Amino acid sequence: MATTASKSRRPTISDVARRAGVSTSLVSLVLQGSPLVREPKRAAVDAAIKELGYRPSRAAATLAGGRTKTVGLIIDDYRNLWFVELLQGLQSELDKHGYHVTVLDSKAGDAPGNGAIDQLLSMRVDGIVVAMDPRDSMLEATWAPTVVAGWRDRIPEGADLIANDDSAGGRLAAGHLLELGHTRIGHLTGSGGAATHRRAGFLLRCAEAGLPVRLWGEGHGTSEEDGYQAACALMDHFPDTTAIFAANDIMAVGALAALRERGLQAPRDVSVLGYDNSPLAMSRYLDLSSVDAKSGDVGAGAAQALLARMEDPARTLLRTLIPPALAPRGTTAPLGARAGHRRRASQGPRPRPAHDL
Known part of the structure; x- marks a missing residue:
């Protein structure tokens, strides 16, 4: 009778081999999905794994196969939920190849040996996806294949780029508001490659329509607080503004708060x-109207580019732009369509009602 693993310890690859009546090297081949293993032997190993509750050691797999089957994703703000669909798209493709994703917030530090890139390299990840504007320490080429997800001011040396076409998205945003009849439009922008491209497309489309844009926030951040502060300044200077385009959804939430404090509602x-x-x-x-950046598609494309780069490090650099789409909801409407007795923004904030969004 085969020797069983003790219930007091974690079963090992040797336990699986003994239970299946095969060598440990054959168990390794099964775990790696090798086509060289005959079906009866594979079935015996699979049955032993299930019976013993064996979980492969990723460290051992690294030593045996040279890969950790781990990809690192670097973001810059967990509070900005745009990366959720990016992560889902990324993982959906990597799952097919047995890869796991480790997410790091770049705010963990950027000093040598302590930055996000250094942390991931110390973990021996097989590849890196950068979903933020890279800092200086991220711009040098590393031994790990790298893909940048989203438009950025700068691209690390040797990295592929998979991004939403933010310039086209800015044009979509302007076109939507113009079609609704708005002519006194404000734009809340900020620093970074994505905001820059969205701003450029938006301004170009408005210029084609012969309309000036009330621009606020250039050179600042793109957080909810930044959106709130920019919207406050915009409405203080231009209280007759009838439409606001924010560089991202979280800035738009800040704008909604600023409007509510002034007794104004969207739409x-x-x-x-x-x-x-x-x-x-x-x-x-x-129910926020938005421009769909197709983050899930960007994530899936980034995964595909990264896998291809792993297989062929010398392949031609990839630059792919994914078209955006309009996602109109309840915070945009035709000018005057739902007009009530508007309180002038210049009168300042009023006490917040219970339901004023």
């Missing part, structure tokens, strides 16, 4: 349009 008084079509925008409570 009754001011239409508000975000960008990314994040889970935040899709929530039934906010």
